[in-house]
Amino acid sequence: MSTPMNTSTPVGREALLAATEHGRICAVAAKGQRDLQRCAAAYPELFSPKAFEPALFSNVAMAITFGAPWCSAEQLRLTNRAVLWGFALDYLVDHEAQSRHEIDRLTERCLAVADGGTPEPDDALGRLLAELRDELAAGPAFAAYRGVWREELRKVLESMAREWDWKTAAQTDGPALPGLDEYLANADNLACTIVNVTHWISNDDRSALTHLDALVEASAEVQRVLRLVNDLGTYERDLRWGDLNAIMLVSDRSDVERKIEELVARCHELFAPLAPACPQAVEYLARQVGFSSGFYRGTDFWGQM
Template sequence: MTRPLGDLALPSAAQCVPVTVLALKVLADLRSWAAEHPQVLGATPIEALAISTAAISPWRGANELRPAARMYVWAYALDDHVEQNVRSLDELDDLFGRCEAVVRGGARDDSHPLLASLSGWQSDLERAPHYPKLAGLWGDRFAEALRGERYDWTAGLARDRGEGPSDPQEYLTYAASSNAWITHFPRWATSDRDDLLESLPLLDSALEAIEVAVRLSNDLATFERERAEPGQNNILMYDTSPAWVQDELDRYARTAREQLDPPATAGFAPAVELLRLLDWSVTFYSGADFRGWGSDRDPTGESGAPVTTRS
């Protein structure tokens, strides 16, 4: 039962237990995986990502959520590496080309910890029930996310030189850099529902709209930090206002809800999961971002370590 506290209707303590236990199980796995690749995964916000994974899909088991949770961590690690360590476009394109080769071809690449961790993850994902029929879509959307990351990197570099882009519609065409699609996809590959594939066009369209909403909600949450950091690319750097961004966010969120409400009302779990992804992400970013909550904190000081990441 819910317990009112002022204007809040809070779930009972007992109702919180299943999600809490699930989050702890997911966290235990992420800690083990991060220990295997500490150079790139060790400073990611695994605690916040474990909680996020569990809150979006509370009816799933921890083993079933492992691929999604690990992709959350890997995507954050990729963001960090690109923003903190990549020094040239050639270096970036080489890394991204190798990532795509792992995803599309399945060949293992141990030339960098990011590639080694992705290789193991990809090998595990290929055993998922629906993966064979979704492999082409996965490869295409993964490449789209990397193009978004590339755009952000080149735009941030140009902005540091006073030459950054100014068209917000151009920015939105690269919203896949939010990584919402690639981090949610493992839930489809591991689903046990045979009717998921029949509804894939609707789910894919809704997730693309959610991807933009997540990108914009993240931008609103992180702008004050990012405006003082080099190499950043945020919608509020495109001659826009917070009100305009919020209106666009609401429009994309409304589009996704209109698509998903009918199947969700009918009890179609993949649609419910997408609505929970949207609600969780937008609500979370309205009060915080994922940084500085645990493993990525600076153990020598009061605040989070000085990172330059968009997520």
């Protein structure tokens, strides 16, 4: 296909080249969306159309692609699927679980899969996790970094259970809600860092893996920023759904905005020593903050349900 204008002329050349690159990135996102839809179709008991509307698959694929625009669709396949698994877990905990015992059993099953176990046939969440584990295990980096992946998975499961406790207590006149700092210490319920670790392992990113401990620390700080950016954008929805939100824990919304500024400054402090050794991994984390800051100004990943 011929280009719509002569790129040798100065007029419009930069705009055309920029748009061409944006088009390429969108094509990668479109491929990612189709793969996520295929994945969801294979687990109909896990991804009900009511909760997982088509836009969610598109939103996930866009977020991941714009976070790593240098990657191909294949390089982002497991990263995308790890996000989708996190959404499925979140839905089961927030909207399906009726007791802490159910959540504890879910946690046990997922950790057993992480440790190499075979999920029961009726455990769709475990079967999808086993697929992710096995694909990661087929790569060269998983054996050395499996422990990090398993630890981040544990944090996600335990933090989601802890937030369930907070929400349940609030609905039954139980203990007071957490303070903002305690709430942020539980930001692994966003499942951001487990996705990032999956990304670096699946792509055998040597520069990132060499500095994985420091990157996980930086990712955890990014995760706290994303937790608050998410909350600013979804406050009304969280009120409708009965979910916790940082704005509920402070006297004024501006307290959350100031905390974001503090956390972003801390992110830059953590990024600085890492940038010379693994610049792409640092850019990947920084782009997550930027994308989410823009995205949540206008929409949300979830539909209306």
